[in-house]
Each structure stands twice: as C-alpha cells, then as structure tokens.
Amino acid sequence: KKSAQRVLDFDDLLTRLLDMLREQDAVREQLSERFEHLLVDEFQDTNAVQGAIVDLLAGRHRNLCVVGDDSQSIYRFRGATFDNIIGFQGRYPDARVFKLETNYRSTPEILAVANASIACNRRRLPKELRAVRPPGLRPALVHCRDQHQQARFIADYAERLRREGCRLSDMAVLYRSHYHCLQIQLELQTRSLPFDIRGGLRFFEQAHIKDVMAYLRVIHNPRDETAWTRLLLHLQGVGARSAQRFWEAIAARPDPLAAACADTAAKALPKRARDRHHQLAALLQELSRLAAPATMMEAVMAAGLDDYLALEYENAGQRREDIRGVIEFARQYADLGSFLSDIALTGENEEEASASDRPAPDRLTLSTVHQAKGLEWPLVFIPWLTEGRFPTMNAFDSADDLEEERRVFHVAVTRAKD
Numbered sequence: 001k002k003s004a005q006r007v008l009d010f011d012d013l014l015t016r017l018l019d020m021l022r023e024q025d026a027v028r029e030q031l032s033e034r035f036e037h038l039l040v041d042e043f044q045d046t047n048a049v050q051g052a053i054v055d056l057l058a059g060r061h062r063n064l065c066v067v068g069d070d071s072q073s074i075y076r077f078r079g080a081t082f083d084n085i086i087g088f089q090g091r092y093p094d095a096r097v098f099k100l101e102t103n104y105r106s107t108p109e110i111l112a113v114a115n116a117s118i119a120c121n122r123r124r125l126p127k128e129l130r131a132v133r134p135p136g137l138r139p140a141l142v143h144c145r146d147q148h149q150q151a152r153f154i155a156d157y158a159e160r161l162r163r164e165g166c167r168l169s170d171m172a173v174l175y176r177s178h179y180h181c182l183q184i185q186l187e188l189q190t191r192s193l194p195f196d197i198r199g200g201l202r203f204f205e206q207a208h209i210k211d212v213m214a215y216l217r218v219i220h221n222p223r224d225e226t227a228w229t230r231l232l233l234h235l236q237g238v239g240a241r242s243a244q245r246f247w248e249a250i251a252a253r254p255d256p257l258a259a260a261c262a263d264t265a266a267k268a269l270p271k272r273a274r275d276r277h278h279q280l281a282a283l284l285q286e287l288s289r290l291a292a293p294a295t296m297m298e299a300v301m302a303a304g305l306d307d308y309l310a311l312e313y314e315n316a317g318q319r320r321e322d323i324r325g326v327i328e329f330a331r332q333y334a335d336l337g338s339f340l341s342d343i344a345l346t347g348e349n350e351e352e353a354s355a356s357d358r359p360a361p362d363r364l365t366l367s368t369v370h371q372a373k374g375l376e377w378p379l380v381f382i383p384w385l386t387e388g389r390f391p392t393m394n395a396f397d398s399a400d401d402l403e404e405e406r407r408v409f410h411v412a413v414t415r416a417k418d
Contacts, residue, residue, distance in 0.1 A: 014049045021056040032060040043068030044085045045075050051084040055091065064092065070125045074370060074408045077318070082404075084121055103129045105376055105417055107136035114413045129414075136418055141385075148332070151187035154381050157194065158364055161379070168194065170366040172377040174412045175404075176390035178203055179196050179325025180383055181366050188364065189345055198367035204343055208309060208319040209326065213343070215300045220336050221289050222257035234308050235280060237273035242265045261285055279304065288384075293339040294330040296324070321392070369412045380416035382409075 002008065008016065021028045038058050040046065043066035046054070055360050058064040072086045089095060105112055108131040115128055144150040158171055182203065188195050203209065210230060217227035225247055232243040246260075249268040253259035261281040266274040283303045290296045301323065309316045309323075333339040365377065384390050391405035 014053070018049050018053050018056075021053060028056060032057055036061055037063045038065070040066045041068075043088070044070055044073035044082070045080045045199070046084050047079040048081045048084070051081060062092070062094075064095075066318065071121075071127075071407055071410050072373065073084055074373070074404060074411055076404055077315075082123070082400075086125065099127050099175050101338075103131050103414075105130060106135070106414060107133050109136055109138045110413060110416050110418075113139050113213050117413070118133050118410045121406050122399065123403060139416075141411075147183045147329075147384075150383055151183040154184055154383065155187045155191055155193060157381075161345075166379075168362045168364040170378040171381070172367060172372065172379070172415065173377075173381045173383060174367055174369050174372050174415060175383055176202055176369060176392060176408065177321060177325060178368060179322050179329065180389065182325070182329045184366065184383065186342055186345070193364060194362065195364040195366050198365055198371050201396060203322075206319075206322070208313060209322060211308070212297055212305060212326070214321055215283070215287060216293060216296055216340065217307075218257065218260075219284070219296070220261075222255065223251070225251070228256075228260075231280075234305065235269070235273050235276045237270050237276070242268070242270050242273070257284065257288065269383055274382060291335060292330075293333050293336050294327050296336070297327045297330060317394075369408050372415055373411055376415050376417055378416070378418045380412065382412050 002012065015119045018109075021031070035057055037335040038054065040054055045068075054064065066085070066088060068085050070082070071215075073080060073082045073085060076082065089097065106129075111129045111131050118124065142153060144153060154173060158168060162168060163169070172195060173181065181197075185195070185197075189339075204213070211234065212231040214227040217224045218231065228247050228250075229240070232238050232246055233240070238246075246265065246268040250256040250259040250265060259265055261284055265281075266277040269277055283299065286299055286303075287296050290299065306320065309319055313319055330339055333342075365372075367375075382390070387393075387396075390409070391402060395405040
C-alpha cells in the first residue's frame with residue numbers, strides 16, 4: 001500500500017537508504033565524500049540498519065567518532081543492537097579509545113554497587129567509574145516480606161525525609177516493569193502523597209488492560225455499556241455497529257447479563273460471529289460464579305483473550321507480562337468490588353498526574369528505568385529487586401537476556417546522586 005501511494009514511513013527512510021548505499025556505488029561514493037567526518041552519539045542505542053549505514057558512509061575516509069556506553073545498552077526490545085558498540089573495535093581496529101570513567105553525579109558508594117554488578121557481565125568493554133564527589137551513605141538493601149510492606153516502607157521513608165526538609169521531587173521510584181508500581185501508587189494515594197508518573201503513563205488506561213478489565217466490569221455492573229462494547233469487539237466479525245445493536249438488545253432487559261448469555265441474543269450479531277457467542281456466554285457464566293478478581297482474569301485469558309492479544313498487538317509478550325502483573329496484584333483482593341474501586345482511585349490519580357507536561361512543584365517521581373535514562377535524583381528507590389521481577393522471569397532464558405537485565409540495573413543505580 002505504501003509503494004502504491006509512493007510514501008515512506010520512518011523505518012523505510014532507514015531501510016531504503018541502506019539499500020541505496022549497498023546497491024548504488026556512485027551514490028555511496030558521493031555521500032561518503034560529502035560527509036568527511038561522522039559523529040554518532042548514544043551509539044549503544046543504534047539498531048542494525050543504522051549501524052550498517054554508518055559503516056558504509058565511513059567506509060571510504062574512516063573518519064568516524066562514536067560516543068556511547070555499552071553498560072547502558074537497554075533498548076534491545078526496540079531493536080537496538082548491542083553488537084554495534086561491543087564489536088566496534090573489531091570493525092575498526094585502528095580506532096583510538098578514550099574511556100570516560102570520571103563520574104560527577106554519584107557518591108563513591110553508589111558507584112561501587114554499579115561497578116560490582118556490571119562486572120559480572122561477560123560481554124562488556126572493561127571500565128571502572130570513579131567518583132569526584134566525597135564519600136557518602138552506603139546504599140541500603142531493604143528486605144521486605146511482601147509488596148504491602150515494600151510500598152509502606154517507600155511511603156514511610158519519603159514522608160520521614162519530607163518532614164526533615166527534603167523535597168519529594170528529589171526522590172524517584174524506578175521500577176523494571178509498569179505493573180511494579182501498582183501497590184506503591186495505592187499506598188501513596190491513601191496517604192495523599194503527591195506523585196508524578198513519568199512519561200504520562202496511565203497503566204489502567206492502556207488498551208490491553210482495558211481489554212481484560214471489560215469482562216470484570218460487566219460482571220460487576222451489567223449496565224456498563226462501554227465495557228460491553230469493548231468485550232464484544234473481541235469477537236471476530238463484530239464491529240462497532242453490531243456491538244451497539246447487541247447492547248441495545250440487552251440494555252432494556254431486567255438482567256442484561258442473563259440476556260446477553262441467552263441464545264436469542266446471538267441474533268443481534270452478524271452470522272459469522274454467532275458461533276463465538278456461545279463461547280462468550282459460557283465465559284460470562286463462568287465468571288459470574290467466581291468471586292476472586294485474580295481467578296476471573298485468569299479465566300478470561302484462558303478463554304481466548306491471550307490469542308486475541310497475539311493477533312491484535314505487535315508487542316503481545318510485554319502486554320501479557322502487564323496482565324500477569326495485574327493478576328498478581330489482584331490476588332490481595334477477595335471480592336471484585338473492592339478491586340475495581342481501588343483501580344478507579346489509581347486511575348483518578350494517574351489522570352491528575354498526567355494532566356500536564358510540567359512537573360508539579362513537589363511530587364515524588366514514579367518511572368520505569370527505561371524512561372528515567374539520562375535523568376538523576378538525590379534519592380532513588382528500586383523496588384521488586386527479586387528474581388522473576390527484576391531480573392524478569394524471561395531473562396533466565398539466555399545469558400544475553402540476563403546481561404541486559406544487569407545493564408538495566410546499572411542504569412537504575414547510576415540515576416542516584418546521594
């Protein structure tokens with residue numbers, strides 16, 4: 001379709017340029033001569049296509065300077081190629097290397113943790129960060145019994161420092177995955193401690209979270225039209241118009257949930273979707289017999305939503321991890337009403353926190369490690385530092401994945417000044 005319309009997207013600008021440099025010798029020679037010196041910043045974040053373009057443009061004059069830190073290569077999930085920086089000296093054996101090991105941000109004690117951790121990686125460019133600042137406090141490893149105690153500790157510590165004159169905006173909670181902050185958000189909300197979610201993240205406003213929550217919402221409130229519309233659109237062959245017809249067919253009935261499960265309700269759907277109605281009715285009837293929200297979400301995923309995610313979203317694996325996190329979070333609730341009420345509270349706070357791009361005068365920052373890259377705070381909390389969470393369970397599949405987790409941890413640690 002793009003070819004027919006003679007348009008390019010951003011990926012095409014890269015891949016078509018690479019094709020041209022490889023196939024058109026005259027063009028490559030002209031560009032290589034025109035750009036006599038090349039500088040690439042943040043080289044650890046380049047992808048395979050960008051790396052190949054750089055090598056081709058520098059192939060004639062070899063006046064190439066790259067700046068980067070292999071210990072901060074954490075964007076493989078976006079396509080960044082670690083081999084670009086780790087194999088640079090192999091491709092350019094005559095290159096001079098200048099190690100930037102002087103660190104002006106963190107205390108020696110913080111850098112000691114960062115150095116000791118990243119040294120465990122087998123594939124790395126050896127270097128040792130050295131502090132110019134005088135010694136300070138040793139980083140604390142705090143053992144928590146469960147996620148409730150962890151959230152209380154972070155809130156208690158932040159409140160104590162605030163009473164002692166510290167600003168909340170001087171503190172950040174940096175987590176590996178979005179769902180790691182759910183309990184912390186609720187604890188801060190309960191105490192009326194203001195916070196910003198960096199990057200405008202609104203966890204429960206994400207499409208895949210709304211997808212699974214729609215089933216729970218219609219069980220809790222069978223007159224929730226928005227939830228009905230959302231889950232009906234999961235049925236193959238159902239569009240917005242037929243979803244509206246189905247809703248209108250059940251809305252006037254005394255019990256919309258029972259009406260939706262009846263065989264007669266299928267007549268409101270297109271013919272090709274009617275077979276799926278039986279599966280939907282069976283799922284809704286099963287959910288109505290369950291009480292615990294975690295068990296309900298597991299049933300929804302098992303009944304086909306997992307397959308829907310794979311078809312609908314490119315990053316289905318990450319979205320599954322988010323939903324698994326919500327399921328774990330929901331295990332503390334025995335009834336659906338309490339769970340949905342707390343979720344609504346969290347959503348209100350996220351709406352408020354995301355309302356403006358300008359940070360509030362004094363708010364605690366909540367952020368994923370990836371979104372915090374390049375930033376710094378005097379005090380940093382890193383929650384969920386336990387196998388299966390950080391590092392993630394998926395990281396144990398390969399040595400490369402585990403080494404990337406260690407680099408993510410390195411970035412988190414080195415955000416802290418004091």
